Amino acid sequence: MNSLLQAENLHKTFGQVEAVRDVSLEVGKTDFLAIIGRSGSGKTTALHLLAGLESPNSGRILFQGKDISPLNEDSLALWRREHVGLVFQSFYLIPTLSALENVAFPLYPSSMTAKERHRQAITRLKQVGMGHRQKHRPGQLSGGEQQRVAIARALINNPNLILADEPTGNLDSETGAEIMQLLRKLNLEDNVAVVIITHDPEVAAEADRVIKMKDGKIVGNKY
Amino acid sequence: MNPGYLFTELLQRRRRSLAVVISIALGVSLFISLQAYGAGYRQAARAPMALIGADIAAQRQGDVPEAFEGPVFPHSTAPIHRDEVEAIRSLPGVESVGEAVLFWDFDPDQFLVVLGLEPTVSIDKAVGPGRLLTAVRDGRFLAQNDHLKAVVDVSFAEENSIKLDDTVLIAGRTFSIVGLVDTSRTGQVANANIYIPLVDAREIAGSAASVLAVHDFQKGDSNILFIKANQAQAENVTEAVEELLGDQSLVSSAQSFGKVLGASFQLIDQFGWVIGLTGLLVAIAGLLRSISSNLRERRRDIALMRAVGWLRISIVKQLTAEAVVLSFAGGIAGLGIASVITFILNQTSVNIPVPWELSPTPHFLSGGALEMGLTIPLPAQIDWITASAALLLAVLCGAGVGIVLAGRAANIKPAEVLQDE
Numbered sequence: 001m002n003s004l005l006q007a008e009n010l011h012k013t014f015g016q017v018e019a020v021r022d023v024s025l026e027v028g029k030t031d032f033l034a035i036i037g038r039s040g041s042g043k044t045t046a047l048h049l050l051a052g053l054e055s056p057n058s059g060r061i062l063f064q065g066k067d068i069s070p071l072n073e074d075s076l077a078l079w080r081r082e083h084v085g086l087v088f089q090s091f092y093l094i095p096t097l098s099a100l101e102n103v104a105f106p107l108y109p110s111s112m113t114a115k116e117r118h119r120q121a122i123t124r125l126k127q128v129g130m131g132h133r134q135k136h137r138p139g140q141l142s143g144g145e146q147q148r149v150a151i152a153r154a155l156i157n158n159p160n161l162i163l164a165d166e167p168t169g170n171l172d173s174e175t176g177a178e179i180m181q182l183l184r185k186l187n188l189e190d191n192v193a194v195v196i197i198t199h200d201p202e203v204a205a206e207a208d209r210v211i212k213m214k215d216g217k218i219v220g221n222k223y
Numbered sequence: 224m225n226p227g228y229l230f231t232e233l234l235q236r237r238r239r240s241l242a243v244v245i246s247i248a249l250g251v252s253l254f255i256s257l258q259a260y261g262a263g264y265r266q267a268a269r270a271p272m273a274l275i276g277a278d279i280a281a282q283r284q285g286d287v288p289e290a291f292e293g294p295v296f297p298h299s300t301a302p303i304h305r306d307e308v309e310a311i312r313s314l315p316g317v318e319s320v321g322e323a324v325l326f327w328d329f330d331p332d333q334f335l336v337v338l339g340l341e342p343t344v345s346i347d348k349a350v351g352p353g354r355l356l357t358a359v360r361d362g363r364f365l366a367q368n369d370h371l372k373a374v375v376d377v378s379f380a381e382e383n384s385i386k387l388d389d390t391v392l393i394a395g396r397t398f399s400i401v402g403l404v405d406t407s408r409t410g411q412v413a414n415a416n417i418y419i420p421l422v423d424a425r426e427i428a429g430s431a432a433s434v435l436a437v438h439d440f441q442k443g444d445s446n447i448l449f450i451k452a453n454q455a456q457a458e459n460v461t462e463a464v465e466e467l468l469g470d471q472s473l474v475s476s477a478q479s480f481g482k483v484l485g486a487s488f489q490l491i492d493q494f495g496w497v498i499g500l501t502g503l504l505v506a507i508a509g510l511l512r513s514i515s516s517n518l519r520e521r522r523r524d525i526a527l528m529r530a531v532g533w534l535r536i537s538i539v540k541q542l543t544a545e546a547v548v549l550s551f552a553g554g555i556a557g558l559g560i561a562s563v564i565t566f567i568l569n570q571t572s573v574n575i576p577v578p579w580e581l582s583p584t585p586h587f588l589s590g591g592a593l594e595m596g597l598t599i600p601l602p603a604q605i606d607w608i609t610a611s612a613a614l615l616l617a618v619l620c621g622a623g624v625g626i627v628l629a630g631r632a633a634n635i636k637p638a639e640v641l642q643d644e
Contacts, residue, residue: 044642048638048642051530053530053636053637053641054636073535074534074535074536077529077532077533077534078532078534080530080531080532081531081532081533082532086530086531092523092527092530094527095235096231096232096235097228097231101228101231105228105527105528105531106531106533108225108228108533108537108541109225109533109534114227153531165642
């Protein structure tokens with residue numbers, strides 16, 4: 001496997017609770033991977049560790065061979081901006097901004113001109129089938145549409161890796177299936193590695209590889 | 224910093240934004256208006272003296288005349304001797320000194336208030352009643368080397384049917400009237416019925432039995448001095464003149480007029496800065512509370528900023544800019560409100576009581592005991608340095624509030640916030 005991300009012996013505790021225990025996994029450059037487990041299995045914490053949103057108590061994460069574990073929060077933010085797209089179950093769109101502005105949101109602090117930002121955001125919105133809803137605010141969009149906008153936002157920096165936490169969790173099964181198809185299309189067409197956290201076996205079945213977690217540990221790895 | 228996002232957020236919370244802008248506007252306008260009000264009163268307090276082109280009037284109390292016959296000095300105008308005048312002239316901060324001799328002339332047929340003054344050729348050099356040069360209604364003003372010439376107050380002339388080129392008898396001397404002057408244009412300080420050359424007034428006073436009975440009046444003495452002083456040193460000059468003239472000194476200045484302008488002015492003059500600053504700080508506290516609430520409501524958005532790669536400094540800049548924009552808008556609105564308040568203050572008038580010692584009329588005569596006062600429009604005006612300082616202070620406080628609160632907000636752990644739901 002052509003490795004993009006490697007997690008080695010990750011350990012994370014919150015007080016007395018061991019959320020992640022000795023987790024090691026590898027994500028290839030074009031992988032479509034699902035991490036599955038029940039609520040409390042540690043899958044979301046594992047995703048946060050992979051995204052650099054949490055620091056492991058022990059273990060390390062290598063991205064393209066480089067250890068990102070010792071990086072400070074600003075360096076990790078910069079790393080996410082350059083390499084990672086995040087998708088959340090609750091979409092987390094800014095309610096005051098239009099779909100277009102939400103997609104461009106990660107680029108706001110950059111020195112890019114507004115015109116260029118908008119050009120890129122329009123491209124991404126069209127890519128996820130939302131080109132016709134640029135001016136709409138999140139409150140004017142359906143759940144599926146909001147998640148498409150969130151995926152467009154995750155793509156705006158041309159990431160190598162998309163980390164999605166329960167991307168279909170707030171959607172009906174039909175819309176969920178459409179979102180999974182979209183992520184699969186991006187994985188294939190843009191060569192973006194996708195890691196999905198889910199508790200739904202049907203969603204996990206769409207992935208090339210499924211990692212099962214229980215009590216903070218990896219208990220299964222199915223291709 | 225993204226201006227579009229900034230204004231979108233401020234407009235989205237428009238009620239709260241408006242409340243912040245209004246509270247800062249009120250604080251800033253209170254601060255600026257109080258200074259304008261205080262400055263207006265201070266300016267007004269200078270008016271009685273400014274009208275006669277002086278900053279300080281110096282007199283000395285003396286004995287009451289033994290008899291009201293012929294020329295007498297009012298109780299408040301005992302002689303100021305030559306050496307004292309020269310000492311005052313050489314005080315640091317004194318720019319020029321105008322001398323005068325005021326006396327009452329009680330003749331069997333008439334009573335006159337007479338002021339002997341130094342003839343003036345140029346208004347630029349006139350200190351004290353010499354400024355009447357600009358108030359000549361008819362004829363001319365007193366000139367250098369005039370002797371036994373007089374100019375008469377126009378209303379006195381009308382009451383007594385006196386015309387130009389008539390003569391008037393003062394202490395047994397005949398004076399030709401060379402001019403009529405409108406004294407109403409020069410205020411109520413150092414007003415008289417008849418103005419004569421200082422040299423003649425000294426001669427009359429120096430030979431008047433009623434004056435010499437109670438005063439040691441010598442050739443070259445005066446009994447009122449009009450002093451023009453450097454503005455920065457005016458207060459020191461006032462104190463020095465009081466010390467030179469001793470316990471009986473009666474020194475009038477902008478400060479002494481200010482003291483009789485009433486409690487509200489005293490309060491604002493002394494505590495205006497404190498009251499204004501307190502208002503401004505209360506407004507800043509409002510800003511603090513509002514920004515704090517905004518940031519609490521936007522925890523999720525801030526966490527998202529961090530998650531999608533915003534650096535801490537970018538978040539602080541973005542959120543601080545919101546506080547700065549609100550405080551700047553509040554400051555500008557406050558400036559506008561202060562301008563309106565100052566305009567309204569300018570439509571009001573202020574009465575400046577003129578103290579009894581500057582009244583030329585004996586109290587025992589009809590109308591003499593009436594309280595004198597000068598009523599002028601309140602010259603309130605915004606001091607642009609104060610206004611700029613208030614605006615700058617509001618913006619700096621806004622920036623400070625923003626940096627502190629946004630700095631704290633930017634420390635948010637996105638993983639803690641973005642997994643709650």
